[in-house]
Structures are given as C-alpha cells and as structure tokens.
Amino acid sequence: MPENDSPTVRDRLRGIQVFARPLPGFDPEGAPAEPSALFLEWLTEAVDADVPDPHAMTLSTVDGDGNPDARVLILKNADASGFQFASHAAGPKGTQLAGAPRAALTFYWAEFGRQVRIRGAVVPDTPERSAADFLARGATARAEALLGRQSTRLTDPDAGARALRESLARIEADPGLVDPDWTLYTVVPDSVEFWQAVADRAHVRLRYERGADGWRRGRLWS
C-alpha cells in the first residue's frame, strides 16, 4: 500500500492496545494428554464467562485451484473424536471439501486472549445424524437450507423473500422434511495448537500432534 494511503486508519490501528486486560495464565506443564480435554476446558471457560458467540470458529478450506477460502461457522459438537460443524454439501465449502477433504478451524476468545488452531481430515457424518442436526435447526434456517442457494447470486431480493416463504410453507406442511444435502462434518484433528496471550508478549504456545502411538505435545516459540 502506498505510504500516503489511509494514514488515519494506520494511526488508529497503531494506537489500539492489544491484550490490555487481565488475562488468564496457561501452564503447558499441567496440560492434559488429550487436546480435546484442554479444548473443552477453554471452551467451557469462554461459555461460562458469557463470551459472545464462543462457539463461532473460522473454517478454512482450499478450492480446486488451490485457492484458500475461509468463513465463520458454528461449532456443533466436540469430543475426542473431533470437531463438528454442519452445512449444505452443495455450496462452496461443501464442494471444496468434496475435492480436498482437509480443513483448518480457528477459534479466538478475545476476552481471554486465547486462540486454538486445529487441522485435520474432514469426514461427513451419517445421513441419520445429519438429518437429526437439520431437524434441530429453526424453521427459517431449515427453509433457507432447503432452497439450496447459499452463496449463489441474489439478483431479485423480492423473489428471494417469496421463495423463502414458500419453503417455510413446505416445512409447515411437512415438519419432518429433511434436506438430503445437509451434512454434519467432523474435523478429525491431527494437530491442535493452544495459544495464550501474555501481556508482556511472551505468549505461550502448546501444539499437540497425533502420532502412531497417540498425541505428542510440545511448546512453540511465539
């Protein structure tokens, strides 16, 4: 960017203090053997502290040309077997995952200065569990999914509103209606990194990596 571009923005950004609040400590020596246990600890602390949207995470994928793509999604579940999200298999992220079934997930809980980075293979769940996730969604969310148009161009918002009303009417007439393309995906992690900000900037990082005999973990330079 040229030197004289947006100096006000640059000055304002430089003036923002980062991590200028009380932050929790993190002792990697006391970390559990399984990354899912530490993840659930950190997630629970964020939920209990009323962090806004603590289950929102960035899902990064790669398209057929090798271009990265990323968007925020809601975490549906997490345990030792993986991290789950749900979406339409026919949309961009579903198509990308069908071609390159690996992804990264990134969480950031600003109030705690904590980031978690997860990488791994992505596996679609069974049609039964995907259907159960679909049916647990609100009516409007189900109606939108049934339209199957997410991320396509909306040229006529009125026609879009009409289509949504019609889709809602279908659901009212048949409350058990399931979109067969709705898919619950599991990211099976092979690497999980925990990052804790420290006000003096000697941030603490701990990365777990899955080996043939289980999880290994080690500190990283910050």
Ligand SMILES: Cc1cc2nc3c(=O)[nH]c(=O)nc-3n(C[C@H](O)[C@H](O)[C@H](O)COP(=O)(O)O)c2cc1C
């Ligand atoms: C907080 C938040 C939560 C979201 N949750 C979901 C979700 O669970 N599933 C989903 O498909 N899109 C969700 N979205 C919308 C996605 O970010 C994205 O716009 C949409 O999935 C289309 O992505 P794609 O074109 O890459 O497939 C969410 C957006 C935000 C900001």
